[in-house]
Amino acid sequence: MIAAVMGLSVAAMHYTAMQAASFYSLGAGMGEGHQSSSTHIIAIIVAAFVLLIMSATILCSIVDARLQSAELSVQARITREQDIVNNLADGLIIFDEKGLVESLNYKSWEMFESQHSDNNKFNIQQLMPSFDLSKLNEYLTASTSNRNAISIDAQTEGGKIFPVEISISPMSTLSGDNRLYNCIVRDISKRIELESQLRQAQKLESIGHLTAGIAHEINTPTQYVSDNTAFLKDAFQNCFASLSEIKELTKSYNQSSNLGNKLDFEEIWSKHDLEFMSQEVPLAIGQSLEGLQRISHIVGAMKSFSHSNHDEKLMVDINEAIESTITVARGEWRYVAAVETNFSNDLPAISCYRDPFNQVILNIIINAAHAIKDKHGDAGQGLIKISTRAEEPWLIIEIEDNGSGMPKEVSERIFDPFFTTKEVGKGTGQGLSIAYSVVVEQHNGFIEVDSQHNEGTTFTIKLPLSNLSSAEQQGDHSEHSVG
Known part of the structure; x- marks a missing residue:
């Protein structure tokens, strides 16, 4: 572009000079005064025209340089943006x-x-x-x-x-x-795999943590079943000894010709304390049966809680699943709180990943027990209320405690991974993060928390009654609410 402007400028200057020379020769015969004046005018015109052309040339040169710079800048920006796009991790x-x-x-x-x-x-x-x-x-x-x-x-x-x-x-x-x-x-293939491994690890950690409590829960009925069995053994020996004496007396009586002899059953009854046995043996049997039922209930709850089926949704009785988890966690809450349940009797079974769901309920119950202990100690003044109900399109679970609660700055972050307020070694900060993942991502539900410092905490879990996504059921609901 600059070359074209320069060529045009030279041509214009040449044309102007030729015209000036021609005009000068034509005016040679005129008077010297008139010729001098005309020469000055022509010189000024030529100078002005040349200056104009040179200015235009310089201006064009500047514009061309800036255009080239802008073009290079745009090209660099396009290349940079393309590099960013092509090197995105997603x-x-x-x-x-x-x-x-x-x-x-x-x-x-x-x-x-x-x-x-x-x-x-x-x-x-x-x-x-x-x-x-x-x-x-x-x-x-x-x-x-x-x-x-x-x-x-x-x-x-x-x-x-x-x-x-x-x-x-x-x-x-x-x-x-x-x-x-x-x-x-x-x-998210690797993330899902890692989350599954993390849930399994946390589940094993929870079971390990609960082992002492579960062992105590099983040991107590086992102990009195053992004691009652020993008592029944002694009672059986006494009864058998009594029957043996009666047999010998009867034999002796039948062989005796002295009809005045009497069988003294009262003496035998008293000698072997059969009156006491008649009262205590039924009680011992009843207690033993109760203890065995208790053990069976705990083992059944453990089996239900540990039901391993991460990758398959099943139709689950939510009330029964929560009841089993309460039993498994009994060692955590029995000394600090009472648990009240208010389950809807007409609650339908829903499609659910049972194992991860059990883990969510367990984490919340354990957190509630710890919060109650922080506030009330071991005085047993705590209360954990668990309720279920159906409100289309949701199945709603509420878990409320009267523990220490949380300030707002804590409750706003409890679903963040690795966030914990517990001492080092007493919590990984993954429990509620996994709970959020299970409820929201796996079940298309919602989990909310409403907590007041020193007053208590309420967790609300909403699971879809059907298999519709959460967006289809409640498009304008936030991903989770914090009170």
């Missing part, structure tokens, strides 16, 4: 409102093992078969308003199914007449 898919994929970053190609060409558009459902375009607005609301990632299944080109979390946001640009959307995709 996949990025740009698609239009019809579901046609406009572009993918390198992570997406790797994640989906895709062989698609950038020039060939394909539907996003080829990558995520469970992606429902009719729910696009729901996905947008969950991603932008509630800040929730949506969990769905994705599929590689080889047919391998794996879980992902997606977050969708609208773009300001269009593709033709179609609106474009950003879709951030995160492979």
